[in-house]
Amino acid sequence: MKKIISILLILVLAFSMAACTSEKETTDLVKVGDTVINSKQLDEYIALVGYISGTSDMSQIPEEQMEEIKSVMLDNMIELEALNQYYKDKKDEVLPDTIEDDYKKFIEDSKSNETIKAFLDKENISEDTLKTFFYSQYYSQSLFEEAAATIPTLEDDIKAYYEKNKENYKVDEIRASHILIGDKEHKPEDKALAEEVLQKIKDGASFEEMAKEYGTDGTKDKGGDLGWFGKGDMVSEFENAAYALKKGELSGVVETEFGYHIIKLTDKREYKPYDDVYLEIKQSIVDPVYSEKINKVKKEIGVEYLSDEVKKPETDKK
Incomplete structure (x- = not known):
């Protein structure tokens, strides 16, 4: 459910186009194709970003920084x-x-959570709007893959x-059972039983059978x-005993706040595996190409700024 909440918030955060309950006067900021984005929608977007990031009191942000935030957030929209x-x-x-x-499962899971349902009702977010946002994650990924496909040496570049x-x-990580x-x-x-089991091993x-x-x-x-873990992930008594072992070695009976442990070190690693960082590296290599493509998309669709209330991002300045 945590994943569902996270996805929902991100999707709603993408465009609160249907949330129009404020009495504050609005200013049309920009026209994208035939769609107008106004100051009210931007304020809602920023508020949601603040909520997710834990910055609930936006008044504490300096005015100059707030202007920059508005510019970046508007560009995202x-x-x-x-x-x-x-x-x-x-x-x-x-x-x-x-x-x-x-999408149907997404809506059902979302509405089964009282917190999400209350949020949707309060902000008057329609299902049609949510559907548009739900689909947008696929569109963003599709453009990213289009950008990746233009780099013929991408796999070699990632490895290099x-x-x-x-x-x-x-890293300094170990894997233990x-x-x-x-x-x-x-x-x-219990301690006596642990000593008995250790002797049996x-x-x-078989450690696994025991x-x-x-x-x-x-x-x-x-x-x-x-699984894999690093220093600070386990209670100190367990960590100290596990890190002192050689690969394949057994500990004695280790007492922690949770009871009595018999530990077996199964592996060690000094670096994050290639597969674990593959997507991160791919993102860093493809991002500049993606940025070029999204700028072309914006130019093709047409972006017209209707107000100077929010400054244009650097990429849109002429």
């Missing part, structure tokens, strides 16, 4: 509206076959960037696997 219009007649090319079912900048992805026995009560019999019993049989937390059905 222009880009999203331009994309909606650009792909209007190309929907079949960029939308998945399951788009209608995906990773190797050249590998030190930027340096554990068997947690007992709980916060720290009963003597040393005598040849975890399944004796483990008392959610990792027991995964052989005790905790």
Whole structure:
């Protein structure tokens, strides 16, 4: 549900075109194709950005910085509206076959959450508006992939960037499995059982089978696997014991606030894996090309500034 809330807020944040409840006088700021964006819509957009970023009191932002924020946010709104219009007649090319079912599920999940439902009702956000915003995520991704397709050496460029900048992805992470026995009560019999299980493993019993049989937390059905983690992710007693191990080595019985652990170090790594940073690097390489394409889209759709209340972004200055 957290993911649904996040997606919904981002989509609504993209354009609060239907939220028109304020009594404040509005000024038409810009015309994108045949669509006009006004100051009221921009204010709502900025308020939502502030809400999501945790800056609820926008009055604390200096006036000069606020002007810059308005300029950037207005440009974001222009880009999203331009994309909606650009792909209007190309929907079949960029939308998945399951788009209608995906959208229906999105609406059902959203309305089942009281917080989201209250927000939609208060701001008078229509389903038609939400549908437009839901689709826009696909349009943005489609333009990004169009930009990526113009770089024939992209895959090689990503790999080369990773190797050249590998030190930027340096980590000190380990992967471990554990068997947690007992709980916060720290009963003597639980410690004794942990010692017994540890001996069984040393005598040849499978760590994974012992975890399944004796483990008392959610990792027991995964052989005790905790996945990858770094320093500061675990309580200190557990972390110190795990980091002291060599790959494949077992700890003794380690007592933490959660009970008694037997830890097995399964792997170590010094760098983030290529696959984990692939999309991040791709984004950095493709972004400049994407920016050129979105500027062409805006020019094709037509952007006309109707007021100097908000300054134009640098890319639109003539």
